[in-house]
Amino acid sequence: MPPPRSLRFLPALTLLACAPQAPSTGTPSERPPVELAPPAGDDWYRHAVFYEVFVRSFQDSNGDGKGDLPGLISRLDYLNDGDPSTTTDLGVDALWLMPVFDSPSYHGYDVMDYERIDPDYGTLEDFERLCAEAHRRGMRVILDLVVNHSSSQHPWFVESASSPTSAKRDWYLWSNTDPGWSPPWDLFAKGATWYERNGAYYYGVFWSGMPDLNLKTPAVREEVKRIASFWLGKGADGFRLDAARYLIETSGGLSGQADTPETHAFWKELAAHVRSVKPDAVLVGENWTTTPTIATYYGSTAQVPGGDELPLNFNFPLAEELLKAARAGDAANVTVKLAEMRSHYPAGVADAPFLTNHDQVRVATQLGGKAGDLATAASLLLTLPGSPFLYYGEEVGMANGTTNNDEAKRTPMAWNASAGAGFTTGTPWFSFSPGSEHTHVAAQVSTPGSLLSRYRELIRVRHASRALERGGLKLLTPTLGRAPTLAFLRGVGDERVLVVHNLTDAALTAGPFELEGDTSEVLFADPSVGSLLRSGGGWSVTLPGHSTGIWRLR
Template identity: 40%
Template sequence: MSRFRSFHWLAVLLALGLGCGPLCAARATEAPGAISSQASGVWYEIFVRSWYDSNGDGIGDLNGVTAKLDYLQQLGVSGIWLMPINPSPSVHGYDVTDYNAINPQYGSMQDFDRLLSEAHKRGIQVIIDLVINHTSDRHPWFQAALHPDDPHHDWYTWAGAKTDLHAISAAGGPAWHAVKAQSASIEPAPISPALIEHYLGDFTGAMPDLNYDHPAVRQEMIQVGQFWLRRGVDGFRLDAARHIYDDLRTDSDKPETVRKNVVWWTEFRQGMAAVKPDTYLVGEVAGLSTAQLAPYLQPLGSVFDFPLAEQLIQSARQERGDTLGAMLERTDTAYRQTAEHHVIDGYSGDAPFLSNHDQERVMSQLGGNPQHMRMAAAMLLTLPGRPFIYYGEELGMQGRKPDPNLREPMRWQRAADATGETRWKASTARQGGDVSVEAEQADPDSLWNFYARLIHWRMQISALRDGDLRSYPVDNPCIAAYERADADSRVLVVHNLSNKPQAIPAKAAKVLVTSKPGVALQDGQLTMPPYSSAVLQ
């Protein structure tokens, strides 16, 4: 059980510098359950290489994650997602060479077991990236598959006589890649047509796609998931979940493609449930609409909400919330209906986020505007489901493409060369020591303290954490408003996204929590200062 659960809610507030204003009054007058202290349901994405270096080699490691679990608990998160920790020839790790092992740069299996144990002692769950759409081209399976008479040859997809070798993959690059038959070497240069085969690789030639029409592949990958569950992980982030069968640009959104994906992930879910019935699965389904995401809820229970991420950042940037409430209600309704119709044991709802390791960091998308950053965070952390934070987001770290710049070292101390700082890559953002844990924890008005305050709202107000969502109509384009309700409480969430004070009618009894002083509710009229958020009973 999380240490936070044993704290009295007032101790949490005082520790965060929130004071005792409206929330104390609410505690005195509201029914039990309206204000509580529970796990926040917030998840945190970690690139281990960039997180914390425990042994001085400049590369983050698993012991470094363990060393900073207290930091994560202090922030208030309930779970962490570790980007790939398997052996891989690349820095990013999304081309795996051994699914049942730990990248030696990150430590040992014993280090991983200790991390799991220490995280669980603190009430922090752990999920790991499971990259099973494709392997590395250096994986022993693929090296064996280069021999046409080896059984592993059929574990991958090979071009036939009528295959369009110039086809574009669903990821946007070449789908087919040449390899010399009966050899272990990939041939970048033209070779004799009689000696080459072409294999499918949605993303790059270094990542050959597995053939999920082969029963042995399906069985093997279920066993991989079960292996990690038995070690104690709580679930998986499923990389490229829509690309198991969505291989070519012409496959995208075809009903048969979606159906085959759902059938596979249903089989996978059943395999995980046989070991751990409450396995948490969250899929990377890079869809552009709720309709594209919803089918994957049936087997997975949760998917990342890419359309919502784009809308949240747009609303913060444009300082307009007039279309957000309706979108949120449509999404929440569609997801809950999907869960009801399919009776998903592992249903966890939406997985909202602002940015991740594949996208420019949200502070960069917002042009470095600190007020827009705060409003994006306030919207994210008052939404249904399980919000995800990308490491360093709570500090306002910036990062623009290419991808390595999005995964730069976490800043712990003001000095970039301090003990524990990773050095595998120089920073391109050059933000200085003020964007660091050391600096921001010492500043009560910092973005870090703002994130911690919002996360603890979810711990204290059950409707923010567990409730459904209903749009709250407001005739003011600068305001985003919605109701959240569960069995114990109903609250109204209001965000003033603009740089001017705003006033709106509000059907509420009292203000529970605010992000800024100056929020006032009088005679049914709510007045809010610029760039502020409030939760009302």
């Protein structure tokens, strides 16, 4: 088994914490306002709400304790029932399936057959049925495509390792001696990246069981494009791209193992191919690094609106600050990250904000299960521009498991308080998270003040407003000093929406905000949020602790 994926990136977390901030000039009153342009184009993925699913942990259909594709199909109405008039579904627009290809591991990031569904999850026909049922409900489906490496049990690698004269020898990276490279995320580490096999050494940046594919080899690049075409033809609507920074190595060291020009060139090549096969398909990059580097993965916007490389990239630096803000009651660093995005992101690209994913300790655990902090985190995520991603169970406050391995971040979904939590009639593949007997879907689905109800309502409000769903952002909170409230204006066309969050425990008055408009329409307001009042040319509002107000200005 590979080491926990989270451990591979611990140094990157340090980099995020120490990331240089965007330079600023002039006094606060002289600095230009922080504004983010609306995403260019009207592609579905530039304003969709995505839901990340670990199939093994979502719903078991046959009692073997492992979630599967038929089980996921049976729960699609929970995610989106296809009827805009109902309010009982979550309302997400797209599903991201963590790896579902045949693999020797539970997590699937070491692929053994790129064209076969893992038998634990079902069949190719099950996948096609999932896509058809999701599409019927208005949802898209994207697949985790892992092309930085394969499993060491993949027939390609077995053949490559068999002989220096193998026809697939150059499908992987081989050396007669151990080059002794350190991992690119920690150049002071002594961890191995080259491993001996049959008298030679192969490169595997993450683990010996996951040898890196050699994408300098034209035949490998063509095979990756063929595989992408295969799944697009089966109904997939795009791909999440694992370890996107580490694709093509040119030498040891950070500059030779991460973010190489050759890596960018391949993503442009793959993106052009995907657009040629399915023009509205999306590619989402996992680039766990600083804002300036993430910005480079959009590529050029000269010919392709939104970028000719990866049109969505996970915003790891912002995710870290969103959780810090919810925990500390201070959005100051969120405003700094928004300013940093303004300085580095190409105009018109779509952001991909999130709170946590399968490699991180869950939101509820990081925030200590505090209802106010969890409500704040949800509100921040779902009112920002771009395409927000939710991690399964996040919407009900699901906590981490009790162990220190990655399985604890991917525990089975709790649907009700029964012995199998509604997930399975058998023995679950891994233990449920602590508190699952009361933190489950059934306990919250009909409760107006629940976290689940908050997610559902905010997603609906987002979809009901073009400004929230597709608009840009103008920051109203200063980027200097403590920020107990966070306020911004979302806008597109002639629609303008004011969003105000109180991140603290105490009631606060926010404003005055000097904005045009004589009247306001409430789109969302927590209980006891005051009326938005206009006085002396500015709008002000009083909000109780951990509350949000959203108004359309007219």
